Amino acid sequence: MLTAEEIQEIEHEISLVPYKKAACIEALKVVQNHRGWVSDENLKDTATMLEMTPHELDSVATFYNLIFRKPVGQHVILLCDSISCWVMGYENLRKDLMQKLEIKYGETTPDNRFTLLPNVCLGTCDHAPALMVDGDLYQDVTPEKLDEILSKYK
Amino acid sequence: MGRKILTEHINVPGINTLEVYRKMGGYRSVEKALKTMTPEEVVEEVKKSGLRGRGGAGFPTGMKWSFLAKPEGKPRYLVCNADESEPGTFKDRVLMEKIPHALIEGMITSSYALGARTSYIYIRGELMFVLRILEKAIAEAYASGLLGENILGSGYSLDLHVHPGGGAYICGEETALLESLEGKRGNPRNKPPFPAVQGLYACPTVVNNVESIASVPWIVNNTGEEYAKIGVGRSTGTKLISAGGHINKPGVYEIELGLPVEEFLFSDEYCGGIWKGRQFKAIVAGGSSVPILPAQLFLKTAEGTPRVMTYESLSEGGFVSGTMLGSGGFIVMDDTTCIVRNTWNFSRFYHHESCGQCSPCREGTGWMEKILHRIEHGHGHMHDIDLLVNVSKQIEGNTICPLGDAAAWPVASAVRHFREEFEWHVKHPEAATQ
Ligand SMILES: NC(=O)C1=CN([C@@H]2O[C@H](COP(=O)(O)OP(=O)(O)OC[C@H]3O[C@@H](n4cnc5c(N)ncnc54)[C@H](O)[C@@H]3O)[C@@H](O)[C@H]2O)C=CC1
Ligand SMILES: Cc1cc2nc3c(=O)[nH]c(=O)nc-3n(C[C@H](O)[C@H](O)[C@H](O)COP(=O)(O)O)c2cc1C
Ligand code: SF4
Numbered sequence A: 001m002l003t004a005e006e007i008q009e010i011e012h013e014i015s016l017v018p019y020k021k022a023a024c025i026e027a028l029k030v031v032q033n034h035r036g037w038v039s040d041e042n043l044k045d046t047a048t049m050l051e052m053t054p055h056e057l058d059s060v061a062t063f064y065n066l067i068f069r070k071p072v073g074q075h076v077i078l079l080c081d082s083i084s085c086w087v088m089g090y091e092n093l094r095k096d097l098m099q100k101l102e103i104k105y106g107e108t109t110p111d112n113r114f115t116l117l118p119n120v121c122l123g124t125c126d127h128a129p130a131l132m133v134d135g136d137l138y139q140d141v142t143p144e145k146l147d148e149i150l151s152k153y154k
Numbered sequence B: 001m002g003r004k005i006l007t008e009h010i011n012v013p014g015i016n017t018l019e020v021y022r023k024m025g026g027y028r029s030v031e032k033a034l035k036t037m038t039p040e041e042v043v044e045e046v047k048k049s050g051l052r053g054r055g056g057a058g059f060p061t062g063m064k065w066s067f068l069a070k071p072e073g074k075p076r077y078l079v080c081n082a083d084e085s086e087p088g089t090f091k092d093r094v095l096m097e098k099i100p101h102a103l104i105e106g107m108i109t110s111s112y113a114l115g116a117r118t119s120y121i122y123i124r125g126e127l128m129f130v131l132r133i134l135e136k137a138i139a140e141a142y143a144s145g146l147l148g149e150n151i152l153g154s155g156y157s158l159d160l161h162v163h164p165g166g167g168a169y170i171c172g173e174e175t176a177l178l179e180s181l182e183g184k185r186g187n188p189r190n191k192p193p194f195p196a197v198q199g200l201y202a203c204p205t206v207v208n209n210v211e212s213i214a215s216v217p218w219i220v221n222n223t224g225e226e227y228a229k230i231g232v233g234r235s236t237g238t239k240l241i242s243a244g245g246h247i248n249k250p251g252v253y254e255i256e257l258g259l260p261v262e263e264f265l266f267s268d269e270y271c272g273g274i275w276k277g278r279q280f281k282a283i284v285a286g287g288s289s290v291p292i293l294p295a296q297l298f299l300k301t302a303e304g305t306p307r308v309m310t311y312e313s314l315s316e317g318g319f320v321s322g323t324m325l326g327s328g329g330f331i332v333m334d335d336t337t338c339i340v341r342n343t344w345n346f347s348r349f350y351h352h353e354s355c356g357q358c359s360p361c362r363e364g365t366g367w368m369e370k371i372l373h374r375i376e377h378g379h380g381h382m383h384d385i386d387l388l389v390n391v392s393k394q395i396e397g398n399t400i401c402p403l404g405d406a407a408a409w410p411v412a413s414a415v416r417h418f419r420e421e422f423e424w425h426v427k428h429p430e431a432a433t434q
């Protein structure tokens, strides 16, 4: 069941577009903002509001990297794995990060604190390698800086 | 010192606010265009300027604007492409983050020229912090009558929305972007019809890059003729170059088109040369989608002419010995860089980002990634190298959108220019990285 608040926010998104379906990505984002991810049940309820089939909505949801159809931890780390970061030593950073968190790409730490995902170029190749935690951008990241960054996210 | 059109005031404290932006002469083009010029006159100036699309394809902006269909009773839209996710490219992000009003001013003046009443900025979903900066600037513009009903008493009204994407590189392709804006999967459409005829919600739409739109105010203020005086030949004006990789001074630089590439790469005013006293080995000069070039062929054409920063000069030699200016994303590599591993990284990227609509792109990018993985990890065969080139040829030109080409070119050019490195990897499986 979607909450009253979610329903209201989705209705607002619908009011901004010419037909209901056109609000579907925004609607999924509303649900995700409240819950961290979009479950099958939430997806079905959202689809009903948009007069879409769950299938149709899921095909949109799974197209976009930033819509999570699986549970994620409290904080999501996006590690840039594109060319400039690679050239600037991203592989060592990845190794360290995976060792520290004891997880691989797509996994969540057992304490549910972090999920680690690869991401395309974060648009800061002049300060590579780069990563993002919950939308905060970190530049020129060295393995030494990792502890300090991670400690900010409880 | 080259002329600065977009970044002249980028270091002025507070330039992200409306107050300081206006103090530095901002929003003059809105006053001038809306109060003293007809929309057609604005289009004419942009045509005269010779401004070419800064998103990478370099299509003349004024010509695209004049192609915009104007059927009765249908709205027209201007959509700004701020989806910048091309690896190596980060100029639009810096511009929006530092001088958000430059884009908003350009959006107002350009929307007026095109007769749009509603316009959108589609920004990539990862950049939430830039989205907030833009939203704040837009709110300031509304509050001071630069957006909304009857702008500055001119009778022209405009609504401007920022729309964040959902995280998908392909949504930077203009028709995929429009699909996404309509709330669909970002699958590119077949062109023609071009968006100028059938775009957002099947209405005539112009899609332009952030930098293209931000260049319009200067053109309106100073005339297209003045703009065309900057640069060389058909490459007019200034261009933002994002420079990264193994150089001493990575960052975004505004250059006058026509600047010698050697000066850009080695002078202290720009990139400051290769870092750590190493040698310059190779470069990807227009964002990850363009062919890679070895140092010698980048600095000079095969005929020995020194290259300059123009669309024409960088593409001299075609795909055999040239490349493209593209989005102006420089990825510089020193002599410690492994081209095979680098090419594998490119391939992985394109395979992941293919939308999957066309089989040559969907399957071909996967194949190339697999073959490169094999070679890089010590399981490759000599015939794999030709197989790579073969697969890339099957993709090139056989797909709906240019992502297929963009995946094929880096591989084909890497093999063409660095074949011996691929062969070395095949012959030395023991040296493979795991
Ligand atoms: N900035 C970035 O992050 C990225 C940029 N790119 C660049 O994108 C380029 C390819 O872009 P495309 O849009 O596919 O190129 P294109 O050449 O098909 O189109 C360029 C622009 O001109 C317009 N146009 C072309 N012919 C027209 C006509 N007859 N009537 C009306 N409008 C017309 C198109 O609508 C489009 O806006 C590549 O060269 C690459 O450099 C690619 C990936 C990422
Ligand atoms: C796969 C792909 C991704 C693209 N990504 C972008 C992008 O992020 N930003 C951009 O401005 N143009 C991008 N383009 C080019 C656009 O399709 C289009 O040409 C451009 O937005 C037009 O604006 P311009 O004429 O001002 O350059 C991309 C093209 C392709 C094929
Ligand atoms: S070329 Fe690739 S990305 Fe472009 S439409 Fe075809 S499958 Fe999709």
Ligand code: FES
Pocket: A080, A081, A082, A083, A084, A085, A086, A120, A121, A122, A123, A124, A125, A128, A129, A130, B087, B088, B089
């Ligand atoms: S490649 Fe990592 S930020 Fe651009």
